[in-house]
Amino acid sequence: MPQPAEPSASHTSGSLLLRLLGAVDRVTEWVEKIILGSSVLFLAGLLIVHVLGRQLFGNGVTGQVELTQISLVIMTFSGLGFAVRRARHISMSAFSDQLSGTPRKALIIFIALGTAALMFYLAWHAGDYVLSIHDRGRTSSALQIPLWIPYLAAPVGFVLAGIQFVLTAVRNLTSRETYRSFSEKDEYDAIPDDGAL
Template identity: 65%
Template sequence: MPEPAARQAKHSNTNALIRMLSLADRLIERVEKFILGGSVLFLTGLLTLHVLGRQLLDSGVTGQVELTQFSLVIMTFAGLGYAVRRARHIAMSAFYDQLRGWPRKALLVCICITSGTLMLFLAWHAWAYVDSIRAMNRTSSALSIPLWIPYLIAPIGFVLATIQYWLTALRNLTSDKLYRSFTELERYDEVPVDDSNQE
């Protein structure tokens, strides 16, 4: 096979892989949005009903504190993957911002692979914690909800963050451009400089 044809076939295979991963990524994003949006709406409705019940009927929603805690846990860990997908996570980038070209991309890939590995490590320990809670049959005090059910979101959230970090690394390895996440290009250099205050 001639060299240009081989390069074109490789490029076509890479594009097909990226399209397939993009489709899976969009499906996961919809699930995350549904969970996050549902949790926010549930928490808003719960607190509204609780306040109205206390004011009008002198009786709030039974188990309101537990349900609020569970909702916050679900929002926190379901939001992990979403934050990485949108590159909204905390980043200490003083050294990274000084780099340009391939050293910057190499460092970004290294950061993504390392961060993804750390998320997977945390997912493993979170799963061990959830499994120990399930084995002990621990339940919430007011509603007797098995605690492993709401806490199961912790290892799932860490795994989703792992996937997003590794997808970002893959995207940067297969593209000439620099990506902050699987779908978002690096845009730090596009911040406009205001010259009006300079003399």
């Protein structure tokens, strides 16, 4: 009876790398979901309480505008990595759509690595900005919230997005298929044809 062939060392190390990167992807997704979910629930609750307070008691939540702005800043920058993971980020694909095979994959890898470098560069500058706000002791006008706390979402969001672009590049370097993100293959959904124009 023939013995099954043992997997090669390169195949084993490649699958180990993908499992490790998959774990990184899941952890960052969990962090993003917690931040985004909490922000959305907080913002929805804040607005509901504010409107009810104004309608029933003639007085809304103090600092509602500041809290809304802070929540939107947090959601915007925390959503960067989530959008990249789901391949829902803006992409100018007119040129890459004309390519196929290895040239298309090479271009996707180049764009992912270039964008990752840009995200880490922006994270560095955003971190400097947050530190300068912290050192100056700036606070919001109504509630006196230290502004470095909500603005910390900017460098964190840029880092999470950069990690996702690196994961996309590595996935394309280690897989036969082409991927738009670590988990999303590069394929288009068929446009439904219902016969009506």
